[in-house]
Amino acid sequence: MDAELNAPDLSFDQVDPIYSGFIDDYLRLHGLDPARFCKPLPGQDEMFFKAILPNYEFDASISAFKFVESAIRLGEAYRQLVEGVFGGFDKVGPVLDFASGWGRLTRYLEQRLPTGQISVADIYHQAIDWQVSTFGVAGIFSDKDPAQLSYAGKHDIVLAGSMFSHLPAGLFHAWLGKLFSLVSTRGVLAFSVHDEAILPIGETMDASGIHFMRFSESGSLELDIYGMSYVTEAFVGRAIAELAPGLSWRRFPKGLYENQDLYVVGAPGVDLSGLALASVPMGGFETAASLSTGETEYAGWAIERTPGAAIEAAVVYVDGAQTLEVAPAGERPDVQRHFPGSANAPVGWRFRLAAKPGASVRVELRSSSGLKGHCYARAPEPAAFTYSGWSRRGLRT
Ligand SMILES: C[S@@+](CC[C@H](N)C(=O)[O-])C[C@H]1O[C@@H](n2cnc3c(N)ncnc32)[C@H](O)[C@@H]1O
Missing domain, CATH: 2.60.40 (Immunoglobulin-like)
Incomplete structure (x- = not known):
């Protein structure tokens, strides 16, 4: 599937030099090479052009800085996961960023791991093609129906950032099962959700523990497969319990992005009771x-x-x-x-x-x-x- 959006790409050369200076400093503080990180933002990237840019009154320079800031926050969550579960980037095996979009996290990960260890998947196939050719990572074309995704590789970390936060109940369960099947025997599945704590005013939580609303930032994904969903911890806990008996899992409130909760589920026998994960101030x-x-x-x-x-x-x-x-x-x-x-x-x-x-x-x-x-x-x-x-x-x- 392709995004309908087609804005001109945004080059970091177009960013006001004041903000470029902030961006370079921010990246260097985190041990990242700005030249490698600051590849153009592709004009079809809905996350940037339809979420971040309008949020900052279409100021490209501020938005580029906010993009970098958000990528670093993602990276810091990832680093804590890698260090807490595996002991460091040098000890983790293959990883999969599912629903990667246009690779906000890939820009960070490809400076931490050999690209041969990184796989990315998205329903937007152009976004995957772009990441494969730009970063040299492995790409997987996803589908709206998890039953149609034949991919069966195993990964130490499968992360789905800001995907389950958009799924209706049926797909929430189905994708959870599919992505858990891609986790290695020593690995973890991590995914972010909108908790009931941020349910919009006037909306009420369904008795089932998931409330789905038919709107999103996407111009092309059907609202039956991608809207806005809000969940209770009890709902997520029951969904995890259906994967396998006795799994170790943790919820980290506000653990990903500005307002999403991060859930981490271990493969059978992987104990996550000692995992600590903080949000960046x-x-x-x-x-x-x-x-x-x-x-x-x-x-x-x-x-x-x-x-x-x-x-x-x-x-x-x-x-x-x-x-x-x-x-x-x-x-x-x-x-x-x-x-x-x-x-x-x-x-x-x-x-x-x-x-x-x-x-x-x-x-x-x-x-x-x-x-x-x-x-x-x-x-x-x-x-x-x-x-x-x-x-x-x-x-x-
Ligand atoms: C809010 S964006 C988040 C992108 C990325 N994780 C990030 O943090 O920048 C949600 C992504 O989920 C993807 N997506 C939605 N449904 C999907 C599916 N069935 N399979 C794979 N990706 C999907 C969308 O195409 C979009 O790129």
């Missing part, structure tokens, strides 16, 4: 106001979505040099609505700094989980100036 600049002292006062927000963890510090770097550290100050209930059902309240942060105009100001959000989030701004000219609050807006991917 999120946050952003909102204002940068010049003061009569010649300093600039910066303010923003942050949220730690991992249950039991907290943001401990906002550490400020100017042009890469650590400059000061502040504690989060005050809750931000106005931000909460972007993160419904989150375990922790959003917080604010604020600091003053005299930096030369144009300097790169990065705030590192340090969490007790051990993970770090990063947000960026440019030091403004010394005049009243308000930095936009764009980074607060949520993504629906």
Whole structure:
């Protein structure tokens, strides 16, 4: 099947140099080569052109940065899975990114694993062809009906990010069974869902524990096979119990993307009771106001979505040099609505700094989980100036 969308590709060369600088820095902080990562975004990629771009008022530069940020968050979840289950990327075997789209995760994975170990699958066959030719990974053409997918390879990790969050009940069960059959004897199946905690206002959960709504960002996938679904933990637990008796499984609230829960299911005998997986702290600049002292006062927000963890510090770097550290100050209930059902309240942060105009100001959000989030701004000219609050807006991917 092909996507109907056909926007021009977005080259990272088109990105405003300020944002390119942020992107390169962000990637290097995570040990990724920007030149390898920043392949053009194909014009048929609905996730970018129909979800991220409209969410950021069609600003290609901000959207490209948000794309990279979201890819790193995916990568950080993947890294924790690999380290927690297998002990590191050098100890994991073949992996499959199912419903890979146009390879947001592949851009990260191909810098962590030999491409011969990476397989990708999607119902959009052009997306698979593009990844095969661009990254050299193995491609699998999926189908709307799992019974029609004859592929039977085995993988240590089968990840389906933001696919089950769009499936009606029948396909949820059928795809769970199919993807579990692709897991090796030492492996895991990981998939993300929309929990009932983020059910849209006015909607009620069905007694079955899955509520399916007939709309999506896709312009071409039929609504019978791809809409928006919301599930209870009990529903997912029963679905997992049907796969095999006594499986070890875990739910990580907000474990993937901004608002999806990640479920991880072990192959028979694989014990996941010790697996820990935190969400990357999120946050952003909102204002940068010049003061009569010649300093600039910066303010923003942050949220730690991992249950039991907290943001401990906002550490400020100017042009890469650590400059000061502040504690989060005050809750931000106005931000909460972007993160419904989150375990922790959003917080604010604020600091003053005299930096030369144009300097790169990065705030590192340090969490007790051990993970770090990063947000960026440019030091403004010394005049009243308000930095936009764009980074607060949520993504629906
Ligand atoms: C929201 S996108 C997520 C893409 C990717 N996992 C990511 O995080 O960027 C959902 C993806 O599911 C794919 N999809 C939907 N139904 C599918 C099916 N039956 N088999 C394989 N992929 C499917 C869509 O084509 C789309 O690429």
